Amino acid sequence: MACATLTVSTRRAIVGGIAVTVIAKPPGSVAGVSFHLSRPHGSVRAGVPVAQFSSASDAVDAIAAGRATGRRIAVVGALSFDAAAPDALVAVGALEHGGPSESGAEPLSVPVTLTASVPTPEVHRARVAAVIDRITAGEADKVVLARSIEMLAGTDVDIDAVVAALAAGNHEHNGFRVDLTPAGTGFVGHTLVGASPESLVRKTGDRVTCRPYAGSAPRSNDPDVDAARAAALLASAKDHYEHQIVVAYLTSVLAPLCTTLSVPEEPILLSTGEMWHLATPIEGVLRDPDATSLDLAMQLHPTPAICGTPTVAARTMILETEEPRGFYAGAVGWCDTDGDGEWMVSIRCAEVFEDRRTIRAWSGGGIVEQSDPAEELAETSAKFATVLRALGCPDLLT
Numbered sequence: 496m497a498c499a500t501l502t503v504s505t506r507r508a509i510v511g512g513i514a515v516t517v518i519a520k521p522p523g524s525v526a527g528v529s530f531h532l533s534r535p536h537g538s539v540r541a542g543v544p545v546a547q548f549s550s551a552s553d554a555v556d557a558i559a560a561g562r563a564t565g566r567r568i569a570v571v572g573a574l575s576f577d578a579a580a581p582d583a584l585v586a587v588g589a590l591e592h593g594g595p596s597e598s599g600a601e602p603l604s605v606p607v608t609l610t611a612s613v614p615t616p617e618v619h620r621a622r623v624a625a626v627i628d629r630i631t632a633g634e635a636d637k638v639v640l641a642r643s644i645e646m647l648a649g650t651d652v653d654i655d656a657v658v659a660a661l662a663a664g665n666h667e668h669n670g671f672r673v674d675l676t677p678a679g680t681g682f683v684g685h686t687l688v689g690a691s692p693e694s695l696v697r698k699t700g701d702r703v704t705c706r707p708y709a710g711s712a713p714r715s716n717d718p719d720v721d722a723a724r725a726a727a728l729l730a731s732a733k734d735h736y737e738h739q740i741v742v743a744y745l746t747s748v749l750a751p752l753c754t755t756l757s758v759p760e761e762p763i764l765l766s767t768g769e770m771w772h773l774a775t776p777i778e779g780v781l782r783d784p785d786a787t788s789l790d791l792a793m794q795l796h797p798t799p800a801i802c803g804t805p806t807v808a809a810r811t812m813i814l815e816t817e818e819p820r821g822f823y824a825g826a827v828g829w830c831d832t833d834g835d836g837e838w839m840v841s842i843r844c845a846e847v848f849e850d851r852r853t854i855r856a857w858s859g860g861g862i863v864e865q866s867d868p869a870e871e872l873a874e875t876s877a878k879f880a881t882v883l884r885a886l887g888c889p890d891l892l893t
């Protein structure tokens with residue numbers, strides 16, 4: 496079992512002038528892929544890590560120190576939602592770039608049962624109503640509330656097969672897996688898997704792009720209903736408002752970092768296998784081309800797509816209201832030795848526990864004053880479908 500990850504021996508050492516935890520070469524069972532991100536423009540894999548970081552700023556320091564000393568490293572992994580919670584990042588000597596995951600992988604055929612809803616759907620609806628009241632009272636403009644479901648698989652889950660099924664379920668081949676072991680207690684041997692369509696930031700040379708999503712409607716198998724839902728989303732003032740909050744935030748963070756920044760005035764309509772969304776492709780040229788993709792991800796996270804606005808008020812409300820999110824609504828990605836890389840907002844994802852049978856998935860949605868609690872609950876159910884379809888249990892919640 497992959498809990499061999501648990502038994503790897505570590506020691507403290509100096510990498511590029513920074514004290515890090517260095518991982519002794521792990522046994523063969525974990526010498527495979529510790530990180531895989533599939534995107535339409537290609538996939539990135541990382542194998543055996545040489546060091547791990549539970550704090551993103553330590554990883555940033557290690558990259559900088561490595562650059563200064565010629566011992567260049569790449570970093571992959573996950574940033575947690577809550578800045579006070581541990582991250583799960585590793586350093587590797589090099590990354591393997593390839594094509595996007597192939598389409599055609601079938602969902603798993605493992606029996607999966609629902610063991611818990613945290614909170615219950617009724618409590619989630621009540622929480623949404625309470626947050627709408629607080630927004631109406633002026634405490635925030637937008638707050639993203641999420642809920643989770645816990646599942647038990649009847650046999651061990653094959654992580655690679657889940658990622659292949661996730662990537663096959665959307666036309667962009669989006670899919671990822673990240674070993675959460677570096678985050679320490681509670682995460683050792685756990686893997687985050689998902690299919691996020693939302694690029695927090697991508698950096699190539701002096702070019703930076705973001706593709707925020709906000710504003711959602713579920714897809715339908717009936718083409719007429721599907722088209723009508725897309726049209727209704729494109730016409731929804733409430734969804735455009737929710738979306739513009741995210742675009743305004745990203746623009747305000749990126750503008751001082753860029754010499755030019757292109758932000759379309761109107762969002763476009765994009766789809767995953769399960770959802771329609773409003774999305775805005777943002778592009779800029781960086782003032783400092785040495786800024787790394789990890790630096791940029793840390794400056795942009797958490798966006799109002801998964802937190803809210805104003806950031807501090809929304810985050811405080813989320814932390815007061817919800818159970819810990821862990822790595823849901825954080826970011827998953829890579830940063831190579833030149834600082835290039837991409838970080839995806841970690842949504843449409845699930846944590847597979849060390850036993851390879853316990854699975855926790857999350858889904859959330861942006862709440863504004865005009866939101867309706869029952870519709871918000873339905874939106875979270877629709878978003879769970881990405882993970883449930885790949886696990887071979889699309890009807891688990893019905």
Ligand SMILES: C=C(O[C@@H]1C=C(C(=O)O)C=C[C@H]1O)C(=O)O
Pocket residue numbers: 639641693707708709710711772800801842843857858859860861862878
């Ligand atoms: C929070 C999630 O999705 C985010 C919230 C959206 C919304 O509120 O409309 C849309 C896309 C994502 O930015 C999620 O999938 O859990």
